[in-house]
Amino acid sequence: xxxxxxxxxxxxxxxxxxxxxxxxxxxxxxxxxxxxxxxxxxxxxxxxxxxxxxxxxxxxxxxxxxxxxxxxxxxxxxxxxxxxxxxxxxxxxxxxxxxxxxxxxxxxxxxxxxxxxxxxxxxxxxxxxxxxxxxxxxxxxxxxxxxxxxxxxxxxxxxxxxxxxxxxxxxxxxxxxxxxxxxxxxxxxxxxxx
Amino acid sequence: xxxxxxxxxxxxxxxxxxxxxxxxxxxxxxxxxxxxxxxxxxxxxxxxxxxxxxxxxxxxxxxxxxxxxxxxxxxxxxxxxxxxxxxxxxxxxxxxxxxxxxxxxxxxxxxxxxxxxxxxxxxxxxxxxxxxxxxxxxxxxxxxxxxxxxxxxxxxxxxxxxxxxxxxxxxxxxxxxxxxxxxxxxxxxxxxxx
Numbered sequence: 316x317x318x319x320x321x322x323x324x325x326x327x328x329x330x331x332x333x334x335x336x337x338x339x340x341x342x343x344x345x346x347x348x349x350x351x352x353x354x355x356x357x358x359x360x361x362x363x364x365x366x367x368x369x370x371x372x373x374x375x376x377x378x379x380x381x382x383x384x385x386x387x388x389x390x391x392x393x394x395x396x397x398x399x400x401x402x403x404x405x406x407x408x409x410x411x412x413x414x415x416x417x418x419x420x421x422x423x424x425x426x427x428x429x430x431x432x433x434x435x436x437x438x439x440x441x442x443x444x445x446x447x448x449x450x451x452x453x454x455x456x457x458x459x460x461x462x463x464x465x466x467x468x469x470x471x472x473x474x475x476x477x478x479x480x481x482x483x484x485x486x487x488x489x490x491x492x493x494x495x496x497x498x499x500x501x502x503x504x505x506x507x508x509x
Numbered sequence: 510x511x512x513x514x515x516x517x518x519x520x521x522x523x524x525x526x527x528x529x530x531x532x533x534x535x536x537x538x539x540x541x542x543x544x545x546x547x548x549x550x551x552x553x554x555x556x557x558x559x560x561x562x563x564x565x566x567x568x569x570x571x572x573x574x575x576x577x578x579x580x581x582x583x584x585x586x587x588x589x590x591x592x593x594x595x596x597x598x599x600x601x602x603x604x605x606x607x608x609x610x611x612x613x614x615x616x617x618x619x620x621x622x623x624x625x626x627x628x629x630x631x632x633x634x635x636x637x638x639x640x641x642x643x644x645x646x647x648x649x650x651x652x653x654x655x656x657x658x659x660x661x662x663x664x665x666x667x668x669x670x671x672x673x674x675x676x677x678x679x680x681x682x683x684x685x686x687x688x689x690x691x692x693x694x695x696x697x698x699x700x701x702x703x
Contacts (some may be wrong), residue, residue, distance in 0.1 A: 317535065317542040320637035322516060323630055328548055341511065347697045348511040353629065354522055356646035360695050365702040373703055399702065400618075424594075425646060427618030428666060431625025435547065436517055439633055443514035452550035452619060465702060472622060501554050503541045508559040508593065508659060509567055 322442045328449040330388040330494050331486050336479035338368060338393045342444055346396075346477065349440030350433040361426035362433040365397040365463055373463070377474055380459040385451055388490060392449075392476035397463065398434050399471045400426040430472055441477055449476045516636045522643040524582040524688050525680050530673035532562060532587045536638055540590075540671065543634030544627040555620035556627040559591040559657050567657070571668055574653040579645055582684060586643075587672035591657065592628050593665045594620040624666055635671055643670045 318324075338346075343366060350362060367373030369392065377395040378386055389395065403426070438448045451474040459471050483494045512518075532540075537560060544556060561567030563586065571589040572580055583589065597620070632642045645668040653665050677688045 317538040319539065319543055319546070320516065320634055322514065323543050323546060323634060326546075344511040344697070345513065347700065349513055349517050351694050351697055351700060352513070352517060352520075352692070354520075354632075354644060356644075358693070360700070362700060363702050364700055397702070422646075424618045424621030424664075424666060428621040428625035431622035432629040435626040435629030435633075438548075439629075440514055440517060450548060450550075452616075463703060469702065470618075472618060498546075499552070500545050503538070503545055506541065506545060506554070506556060506558055508557050508591070508663065509657060 331481040332478035353433040355429040376462040393478035396475040398473040525675040526672035547627040549623040586670035590669040592667040
């Protein structure tokens with residue numbers, strides 16, 4: 316395995332979050348700042364976020380739209396962040412330079428790609444702060460858009476759980492088993508087209 | 510501005526690449542390793558890459574499919590990396606768990622999102638190695654897919670230029686002007702939905 320910078324090498328996605336630890340205002344600001352400075356196509360910055368802290372209204376509304384299995388661990392996360400992106404269908408929110416191009420098929424996925432970069436930057440910053448992140452791709456998108464009263468042209472794509480590491484033995488047994496498994500990835504040779 | 514870890518705070522996207530510096534094999538391996546360990550939905554790892562070093566065949570084929578304006582600086586990059594993702598339409602290459610879900614509208618953009626994470630991880634690692642990255646979202650996708658003989662079900666989304674920093678005064682004047690401008694982003698308040 317090639318050498319990686321510690322902020323990448325030691326990152327992993329836990330389910331056991333510390334059930335009482337909270338994010339400070341400075342930590343939350345730092346996470347959003349990291350996302351904010353990510354690069355994007357034409358500097359369009361198509362990412363949008365909703366940040367809920369444990370027990371606040373946003374956290375509750377995000378949590379209730381997660382699958383029951385995921386709620387069992389995600390409810391302990393200090394913060395649940397919705398990651399969303401512009402779709403090109405909203406009025407007013409798009410930068411002018413991007414308005415014409417974004418429904419062309421070759422640009423499909425570009426906003427989602429840039430949101431992925433922003434959340435990755437946020438995750439690196441979380442690691443630098445001693446925080447852990449686990450992302451959820453499957454949740455009730457329509458329910459969450461309604462419960463958070465998202466405006467048109469904003470598409471929820473990911474829920475990002477953030478917090479301090481908790482005790483894996485606090486997890487239900489079947490989740491604990493996955494928590495302690497080895498991280499696996501395809502070999503690099505399978506990723507290379509040429 | 511909230512504090513950021515140096516690997517994020519000092520990242521920027523230059524056009525002036527050193528015209529003779531090359532990537533070592535260890536550096537190239539390290540960049541791909543960073544991408545490889547990014548998180549993805551259900552660990553599907555939908556990212557694929559083609560890596561060209563300056564003057565090799567892949568570098569040439571990527572370069573020729575860039576807009577003329579971008580070729581003026583991108584030709585100096587030590588490496589040009591194509592970032593592509595699975596589309597769910599290819600046979601065999603998809604993980605079984607994702608096969609059924611990926612044409613559902615709520616999953617649209619998920620592979621692009623994960624590719625964005627992988628390229629962001631690669632960019633953080635590049636920064637850790639003293640390398641710089643500039644991404645290009647606009648290029649001849651169909652031409653590049655043909656020239657690189659990409660298989661069906663692989664969608665090229667981004668070209669990533671990587672190299673050492675060059676002399677900005679080597680750039681044509683209108684590019685140099687942009688090179689030395691301040692980086693700008695929307696304030697965090699504009700990114701928050703609630």
